[in-house]
Amino acid sequence: MLSGGTETRVDLVPQTPQLIALYTVIRDRRTSRGEFVFYADRIIRLLLEHALNHIPLVPRSVVTRLGVKFDGLAYHEKICGVSIVRAGEAFENGLRQIARAVRVGKILIQKRESGQARLISVRLPRDVSQRWILVMDPMLATGDTAKTAIQVLVKAGVPLERILFVSMFACPEGIQAVLDAFPRVTLVTGAIDAGLTADKFITPGLGDFGDLYFGTCEDDREPSFTDSERGSFDWLAHAEV
Amino acid sequence: MLFVIGVAGPSAAGKSSVVERIVSAIGSHQCALLCLDSFYHGLPPGCDPLEYDFDSPNAFDFESCAAAIKELALGKSVSLQSYDYVTHQRCGPEITLPSGTEVLILEGILTFYHEKVRELLHLKVFVDEDADVCLCRRIQRDVVQRGRSVESVLAQYEKTVKPALDNFINPQKRLADIIIQRGVENVIAIDLLVKHIAVKLEQRGLNRLYTNLHEMPLTGQVRALHTCFRRCDASRDQFIFYVDRMIRLLVEEALNMLPFQTKRVTTPTGEVYQGFSFSNRIAAISVSPGGEAMEHGVREVIREVRIGKVAVVASADGNRMIEFHRYPPGVARRKLLILLPVLDTGATLNTVLTDLARIGCMQSNMIVLSLIASPEAIAAVCGNGWTNVRLVVSAVDRGVNEQGLVVPGIGWFAERYFGTERFELSEC
Numbered sequence: 284m285l286s287g288g289t290e291t292r293v294d295l296v297p298q299t300p301q302l303i304a305l306y307t308v309i310r311d312r313r314t315s316r317g318e319f320v321f322y323a324d325r326i327i328r329l330l331l332e333h334a335l336n337h338i339p340l341v342p343r344s345v346v347t348r349l350g351v352k353f354d355g356l357a358y359h360e361k362i363c364g365v366s367i368v369r370a371g372e373a374f375e376n377g378l379r380q381i382a383r384a385v386r387v388g389k390i391l392i393q394k395r396e397s398g399q400a401r402l403i404s405v406r407l408p409r410d411v412s413q414r415w416i417l418v419m420d421p422m423l424a425t426g427d428t429a430k431t432a433i434q435v436l437v438k439a440g441v442p443l444e445r446i447l448f449v450s451m452f453a454c455p456e457g458i459q460a461v462l463d464a465f466p467r468v469t470l471v472t473g474a475i476d477a478g479l480t481a482d483k484f485i486t487p488g489l490g491d492f493g494d495l496y497f498g499t500c501e502d503d504r505e506p507s508f509t510d511s512e513r514g515s516f517d518w519l520a521h522a523e524v
Numbered sequence: 525m526l527f528v529i530g531v532a533g534p535s536a537a538g539k540s541s542v543v544e545r546i547v548s549a550i551g552s553h554q555c556a557l558l559c560l561d562s563f564y565h566g567l568p569p570g571c572d573p574l575e576y577d578f579d580s581p582n583a584f585d586f587e588s589c590a591a592a593i594k595e596l597a598l599g600k601s602v603s604l605q606s607y608d609y610v611t612h613q614r615c616g617p618e619i620t621l622p623s624g625t626e627v628l629i630l631e632g633i634l635t636f637y638h639e640k641v642r643e644l645l646h647l648k649v650f651v652d653e654d655a656d657v658c659l660c661r662r663i664q665r666d667v668v669q670r671g672r673s674v675e676s677v678l679a680q681y682e683k684t685v686k687p688a689l690d691n692f693i694n695p696q697k698r699l700a701d702i703i704i705q706r707g708v709e710n711v712i713a714i715d716l717l718v719k720h721i722a723v724k725l726e727q728r729g730l731n732r733l734y735t736n737l738h739e740m741p742l743t744g745q746v747r748a749l750h751t752c753f754r755r756c757d758a759s760r761d762q763f764i765f766y767v768d769r770m771i772r773l774l775v776e777e778a779l780n781m782l783p784f785q786t787k788r789v790t791t792p793t794g795e796v797y798q799g800f801s802f803s804n805r806i807a808a809i810s811v812s813p814g815g816e817a818m819e820h821g822v823r824e825v826i827r828e829v830r831i832g833k834v835a836v837v838a839s840a841d842g843n844r845m846i847e848f849h850r851y852p853p854g855v856a857r858r859k860l861l862i863l864l865p866v867l868d869t870g871a872t873l874n875t876v877l878t879d880l881a882r883i884g885c886m887q888s889n890m891i892v893l894s895l896i897a898s899p900e901a902i903a904a905v906c907g908n909g910w911t912n913v914r915l916v917v918s919a920v921d922r923g924v925n926e927q928g929l930v931v932p933g934i935g936w937f938a939e940r941y942f943g944t945e946r947f948e949l950s951e952c
Contacts, residue, residue, distance in 0.1 A: 303784075311790070313790075338744075345755035485793075488795070
């Protein structure tokens with residue numbers, strides 16, 4: 284389990300029945316790719332909206348059309364998304380939907396056979412050190428990739444307090460590894476699973492997110508499966524149209 | 525927000541013991557007590573107290589009782605003359621209920637009897653006990669402590685107490701939210717009640733009064749989004765963008781109100797995961813104009829959802845009427861997401877709910893989604909017979925201005941979102 288003190292740096296999105304139902308769809312190995320992408324996108328949108336709550340806002344009073352003052356809050360800090368290629372790129376559309384002109388950096392990391400992470404390429408805005416960074420990677424498994432990416436940002440001058448690592452799935456091993464190395468990073472996740480399998484997949488998890496989302500795997504899913512043929516799947520019970 | 529608990533039940537059923545137990549559990553500093561007995565009408569001149577019917581509803585001044593509660597709900601302190609059992613007039617010691625009282629417990633045999641008092645109660649507790657147990661306690665109390673004869677006690681019981689019990693007191697059970705049998709001995713019921721009150725005390729604002737109101741957690745994001753689209757100088761582009769973002773969050777929040785079933789799935793790693801499945805038979809009803817702006821947000825999460833439409837207009841006399849409606853088939857058996865971005869007075873929503881109820885939709889199947897609601901609208905809906913319709917809102921504003929618009933509000937929603945206004949047919 285997690286050692287003391289790390290909980291405050293881990294923000295698990297409230298586990299509402301709605302969120303769990305969304306996760307149930309993408310975890311189910313019978314789910315088609317079309318549905319997988321749709322429900323993954325919905326989760327991503329919720330995760331990112333939740334993560335933005337960590338970015339400080341400033342008080343701002345505005346006047347409404349009725350001429351009445353409304354005491355609100357305003358965005359103030361500059362943000363930047365950084366996707367961990369390739370799975371993290373699945374978050375980019377969701378981020379654009381809530382921040383249209385956001386800058387999106389990319390970090391490409393390759394896993395060696397040994398399990399070590401190797402940095403391949405980095406793209407970041409010049410003023411990255413002035414921004415709040417949303418590092419986007421669906422799976423926080425061993426934490427090796429995450430640590431490599433955070434190291435890159437640290438070298439680029441980003442203070443650790445301004446790094447939000449957003450993942451769909453995390454596990455205690457990965458959380459521990461990242462927070463041991465970078466105790467002041469904030470981890471936002473929608474699910475903390477039991478642990479890792481022998482080949483370092485999160486379990487029960489859902490497998491390889493990038494392959495499932497981008498369809499780059501050979502699997503037993505029906506490739507020609509389209510929305511109109513969806514009827515045979517009982518999990519889509521609300522599809523009664 | 526003052527939370528008012530009414531405690532009713534037969535005399536000698538153990539009402540005051542139950543109340544004492546509640547007060548000691550939640551802390552007397554938060555709690556004020558009021559006895560309905562304090563509102564007895566003075567005994568008419570020349571009337572024999574032994575002959576007078578103290579158990580009849582006519583003996584109580586419910587109007588003054590309601591007025592005192594209303595005063596207290598406004599945050600004011602209330603002073604009243606207590607009832608003097610010797611002179612049988614309201615000239616006893618003065619009772620003062622402090623301003624800023626959080627919880628008021630009103631106790632008496634006929635607490636839910638009168639509509640004007642009943643509608644001010646947020647929780648109605650009926651303390652019940654077998655009639656023979658009540659009679660035994662009454663005999664003990666009146667004979668031993670007050671020196672009356674058994675015969676006179678029984679005569680009074682037959683003449684006034686029993687008829688009032690059958691005709692006025694026991695019928696109140698139908699109106700109760702909770703019935704506590706065996707009075708103070710029922711430790712579990714009292715414990716549940718105390719826990720419920722504690723939850724209410726933690727809730728802010730109107731959530732405390734209306735269990736069917738669900739206000740979204742006020743995160744920084746929610747406030748910032750509201751700031752972006754409420755400002756008068758927001759461009760239409762900005763307005764639409766931020767409203768759409770807020771609507772998406774609102775829809776996801778509202779879907780949490782639907783029932784879920786457990787579901788086991790196998791993941792690609794071969795593990796079994798215990799999750800939930802979505803509920804079925806959902807439809808949306810958008811209330812025109814304005815509701816259509818929310819249709820896209822619903823579509824984004826339930827692609828194939830059926831969307832019905834209802835248009836409501838204000839007639840010349842200010843009443844709302846349905847101008848047009850087209851509901852999806854089987855609407856009465858579906859779970860309905862009613863889309864209405866701004867609740868000003870609540871009159872429009874009231875009209876829509878009435879129409880849906882007319883065609884057989886059940887309240888428990890209706891969920892209303894609104895960006896902004898006024899306290900008046902919430903009271904008009906949640907407190908006006910729609911107690912099982914759930915209301916999901918992202919903000920509760922201050923009130924309604926003389927034009928009937930919520931303030932600080934947003935202005936005319938449809939005009940801002942669609943950039944259009946209603947034309948008179950004569951202009952066309």
